[in-house]
Amino acid sequence: MSIAKVSSILANRIRVIRNSKGWTQQRLAQEINVHPTYISRIESCNKLPTLYIITRIAEVLDVEAYELLLEDEKLDTSDYKKKKIINILRESSPSNINIYFPLISALHKERKKNKKHK
DSSP: OOHHHHHHHHHHHHHHHHHHTTOOHHHHHHHHTSOHHHHHHHHTTSOOOOHHHHHHHHHHHTSOGGGGGOOHHHHTSHHHHHHHHHHHHHHSOHHHHHHHHHHHHHHHHHHHHHHHTO
16 A cells, blocks of 8 residues: 555554544644644554654544544444454453443344344
8 A cells, every 4th residue: 555545544544543532633733732734634644653643642632643544444344343443341340341232232132023023
């Protein structure tokens, strides 16, 4: 994969996640302690940030750094989503597991019931 492609994927992912949080480029820049034009240059593919900056951006946007480099098609796969759910559960406290378990069980049971009726 070319550097231009990596830069494009990174720019798009940062923009999409930042916008989904309702953050401006200014806000993201403040969170990682850089100038807003730096974020603008990253998002317009005019600057490829260092690994440190990519890690900081991922941290403040609450995603894994590697997720900033994944193409949209890969993010939409069931395999990726399954791994993401497993990681969420793995990182969850026992009290959160107690909250998630009945929800997941109920959804799974309802899905199985709907499959039988089709």
